[in-house]
Amino acid sequence: MATEQCPELRYLSGLGNSFSSEAVPGSLPAGQNSPLECPMGLYAEQLSGTSFTTPRARNLRTWLYRIKPSVTHEPFHPRDPTNGRLVGDFDSRATTVATPTQLRWRPAQVPLHPTVVDFIDGLYTLCGAGSSFLRHGYAIHMYAANKSMDGCALCNADGDFLIVPQQGRLLITTECGKMLVSPGEIVVVPQGFRFSVELPDGPSRGYVSEIFGTHFQLPDLGPIGNSAAHMPLSIRRLFSCLSSANGLASPRDFLSPTAWFEQVHRPGYTIVQKYGGELFTATQDFSPFNVVAWHGNYVPYKYDLSRFCPFNTVLFDHADPSVNTVLTAPTDKPGVALLDFVIFPPRWLVAENTFRPPYYHRNCMSEFMGLIYGVYEAKADGFLPGGASLHSCMTPHGPDTKTYEATINSRSDANKNEPFRLSGTLAFMFESSLIPRVCQWALDSPCRDLDYYQCWIGLKSHFSHGNGNGATTSSSSEPAAAAGSADDEKE
Ligand SMILES: O=C(O)Cc1cc(O)ccc1O
Numbered sequence: 001m002a003t004e005q006c007p008e009l010r011y012l013s014g015l016g017n018s019f020s021s022e023a024v025p026g027s028l029p030a031g032q033n034s035p036l037e038c039p040m041g042l043y044a045e046q047l048s049g050t051s052f053t054t055p056r057a058r059n060l061r062t063w064l065y066r067i068k069p070s071v072t073h074e075p076f077h078p079r080d081p082t083n084g085r086l087v088g089d090f091d092s093r094a095t096t097v098a099t100p101t102q103l104r105w106r107p108a109q110v111p112l113h114p115t116v117v118d119f120i121d122g123l124y125t126l127c128g129a130g131s132s133f134l135r136h137g138y139a140i141h142m143y144a145a146n147k148s149m150d151g152c153a154l155c156n157a158d159g160d161f162l163i164v165p166q167q168g169r170l171l172i173t174t175e176c177g178k179m180l181v182s183p184g185e186i187v188v189v190p191q192g193f194r195f196s197v198e199l200p201d202g203p204s205r206g207y208v209s210e211i212f213g214t215h216f217q218l219p220d221l222g223p224i225g226n227s228a229a230h231m232p233l234s235i236r237r238l239f240s241c242l243s244s245a246n247g248l249a250s251p252r253d254f255l256s257p258t259a260w261f262e263q264v265h266r267p268g269y270t271i272v273q274k275y276g277g278e279l280f281t282a283t284q285d286f287s288p289f290n291v292v293a294w295h296g297n298y299v300p301y302k303y304d305l306s307r308f309c310p311f312n313t314v315l316f317d318h319a320d321p322s323v324n325t326v327l328t329a330p331t332d333k334p335g336v337a338l339l340d341f342v343i344f345p346p347r348w349l350v351a352e353n354t355f356r357p358p359y360y361h362r363n364c365m366s367e368f369m370g371l372i373y374g375v376y377e378a379k380a381d382g383f384l385p386g387g388a389s390l391h392s393c394m395t396p397h398g399p400d401t402k403t404y405e406a407t408i409n410s411r412s413d414a415n416k417n418e419p420f421r422l423s424g425t426l427a428f429m430f431e432s433s434l435i436p437r438v439c440q441w442a443l444d445s446p447c448r449d450l451d452y453y454q455c456w457i458g459l460k461s462h463f464s465h466g467n468g469n470g471a472t473t474s475s476s477s478e479p480a481a482a483a484g485s486a487d488d489e490k491e
């Protein structure tokens with residue numbers, strides 16, 4: 001359905017807010033959640049995103065006022081045909097393997113007519129860790145689809161979906177209302193919401209991260225938000241625009257839907273329940289999008305990544321990518337994420353005497369990357385929009401040979417320290433403290449770039465010792481000439 005046919009697309013602004021929305025004035029009960037009789041004869045139903053006993057600051061739940069309750073359906077059965085490429089439990093060796101190899105995939109071909117694939121059948125897992133049953137872990141999926149879901153809704157009992165469309169818009173109908181999500185935006189559909197995905201542009205593909213047992217939140221701003229807190233008041237006044245808790249993603253740019261419902265008799269309407277990574281179906285004779293009013297703080301939301309206010313170094317050295325975390329799903333360990341969603345948006349690079357592309361590194365966290373458009377700053381070749389890469393725990397990675405050589409060769413340019421605007425690019429990373437196991441079908445995929453390692457093989461030694469004889473010793477008493485000249489340039 002095109003947007004022009006959706007004048008009802010209106011949003012509520014703010015992340016973590018308690019919202020109220022009614023599609024018909026007067027349909028929301030006043031002053032209580034479950035009156036003896038709800039306005040207009042509606043049923044009250046609570047959807048809990050956290051345990052009843054979760055402390056108030058993190059407690060998430062929404063009250064839905066609907067024409068018929070969700071429970072009115074036939075029994076669940078394993079779905080036939082099953083998708084077969086979804087995993088919710090990575091502790092089993094049946095479908096996944098451990099590999100420290102650097103992995104990269106070319107973009108998946110979106111199925112072509114006459115093959116028809118909707119969002120449910122087009123969704124496949126690449127890797128993940130932990131278990132949806134144990135409420136700890138995550139899965140990384142991708143989707144490639146060419147047909148709107150019709151007569152069915154998906155309900156993910158396993159976790160929250162963070163969907164990153166790369167090609168084609170998604171018109172997502174949820175029990176809270178509708179959202180239109182374009183490439184360059186992301187959408188979060190929390191655990192348990194029934195939703196249906198239409199493809200107004202036809203062929204579509206994108207990335208999905210799924211988290212088990214927790215929810216996304218904004219990262220703390222720490223010294224970014226409090227940067228002037230320790231300064232004298234007079235200075236703080238001067239910098240008043242910088243001293244409040246701003247920067248990165250702002251809560252008001254997160255948009256949630258407004259109540260929308262349909263009252264239709266739909267025999268054979270199918271609820272597809274993703275439960276433990278497996279799909280089950282149950283039929284009912286009405287649309288699940290029958291919520292006339294709702295209130296609460298457990299809601300789907302979308303976010304336009306161009307609203308993100310990136311931070312970076314303004315003098316020297318390369319900031320760690322965590323500086324541009326959009327959303328984080330925490331673990332119980334402070335500062336250690338179950339899954340961070342980080343972006344590499346268009347921005348100014350201004351660091352002086354600095355290797356500006358990402359550094360070479362090995363990370364105790366595991367990094368899955370995707371590219372929405374443009375060229376990623378560490379990969380001159382081979383990492384394409386719609387493609388993906390995985391560098392697991394302690395697997396070395398960094399700029400490809402072409403990027404390294406181009407950067408190093410620019411050291412003699414007169415303008416090497418000039419500000420440079422990185423434009424027309426949007427990459428992202430799902431970064432996790434849990435080590436992923438990789439699905440066998442992802443390793444065997446025709447999209448797998450088996451030559452990925454070659455992008456670093458050409459990196460040659462630039463080591464120059466000064467005495468020209470090429471002999472190497474375990475230590476040197478000579479000062480390093482290159483380091484000395486670098487220091488000279490600093491001030
Ligand atoms: O590996 C990557 O490309 C992601 C990344 C980017 C960066 O600027 C610094 C560290 C890092 O892991």
Ligand SMILES: [Fe+2]
Nearest residue numbers: 361363367397
């Ligand atoms: Fe990295």
